[in-house]
Amino acid sequence: MKLAVYIAVMAGVTYLVRAIPFTFFSKKIKSRFFRSFLFYIPYAVLSAMTIPAIFYSTGSVLTAIVGTAAALILSYFGLPLIVVALSASAAAFIAGLFLK
Amino acid sequence: MKSDLTKGMIHGIPIALGYLSVSFGFGIKAVGAGLSVFSSAMISALNLTSAGQAAGVDIIAAGGTIIEMILVQLTINIRYSLMAISLSQKLDKKFTLPHRLAASYGITDEIFAVCSAQKGPVTPSYMYGMIFAAFLGWVGGTALGAAAGELLPAAISSAMGIVLYGMFLAIIVPPAKKSLSVFIVVITAAGISVFFRYVLTTLSSGFAVIISAVAAAMLGAAFFPIKEESE
Structure with missing residues (x-):
């Protein structure tokens, strides 16, 4: 039951965040500070979510470090999201084989 | 001439394929956090977003409060407000209030990016086509990942745990480099x-x-x- 509440709240907030501005917004945001904040927030959120959680995402810090390194290198060279994501996983998997 | 709906679906195929593999990772993560296959797919169907869902599942797994859930979803997904504002300047006249209410469900980073790159105004049919393709990839991938997460060897499913984070890094690193x-x-x-x-x-x-x-x-x-x- 609690799970249904969590999911409903999650979906409701996510929908409203999209729908309210999409439906009713026509003017531009004036505040330069606020627009700058909105520009930076996605990167800041993803960074805070990823570090240090990524190191615990595979059940072994060592394989996770290998996967993270692969992701950093490939994304540095601008490879597509999906290539980076799957390579990180493949690298972690291969590292796991050697650590057994 | 292809209809806008078909055109939207075709433009949505690469998005759907990308989503398929990322949501596969989400499905594994969700099951790992103790959710059922159905709940995992339900979360994907209702939210259609990666970072917010991943954080939401963490909160569910940790037994967090509802206030925490609201604030986390707001913070993580506030970027969609910005995209929605930007996209709202580019809409076709056919975009009446009901269409706006319906299509706002499907504003994701990738759909926003592809719609913004269109030359002319964006029509509701075009967006619906793209959202439909993306939905199939996202929800299908989640269900497959959640189901397979229970069957896959532990070595593979644990390595898949890094997929979402790898994608996050791929979003952050190029702009941070520039x-x-x-x-x-x-x-x-x-x-x-x-x-x-x-x-x-x-x-x-x-x-x-x-x-x-x-x-x-x-x-x-x-x-x-x-x-x-x-x-």
């Missing part, structure tokens, strides 16, 4: 997050993410305001 201010914001957010993880451990992971991100983004806005009219 712009020193983005780089500083990203490093600051990561630094504060590490501090909460190892030093000030009383804070739940959801709030730690919010505070880290808001503080880092405010620092960026205060010291490196974006140029007028730049994205």
Whole structure:
């Protein structure tokens, strides 16, 4: 039951965040500070979510470090999201084989 | 001439394929956090977003509060408001109120990017076609990942746990490489997050993410305001 509440709240907030501005917004945001904040927030959120959680995402810090390194290198060279994501996983998997 | 709906679906195929593999990772993560295959797929169907869902599942797994869930979803998904505002300037006249209410469900980073890159105004049918393709990839991948997560060898499913984070890095790294201010914001957010993880451990992971991100983004806005009219 609690799970249904969590999911409903999650979906409701996510929908409203999209729908309210999409439906009713026509003017531009004036505040330069606020627009700058909105520009930076996605990167800041993803960074805070990823570090240090990524190191615990595979059940072994060592394989996770290998996967993270692969992701950093490939994304540095601008490879597509999906290539980076799957390579990180493949690298972690291969590292796991050697650590057994 | 292809209809806008078909055109939207075709443009949505690469998005759907990308989503399929990322949501596969989400499905594994969700099942790992104790959710059923059905609940996992339901979350994907209702939210259609990666970072917010991943954080939401963390909160569910940790038994976090509803307030925490609301604040985390707001912080993580607030970027969609910005995209929605931007996209709202580009809509075809056919976009009446009901269409806007319906199509706003499908504003994701990738759909926003593809719609914004269109030359002419965006029609409701075009967006629906793209959302439909993306939905199939996202929800299908989640269900497959959640189902397979229970069957796959542990070595594979645990390695898949890094997929979403790998994608996050792929979103952060290129702009951080190009712009020193983005780089500083990203490093600051990561630094504060590490501090909460190892030093000030009383804070739940959801709030730690919010505070880290808001503080880092405010620092960026205060010291490196974006140029007028730049994205």
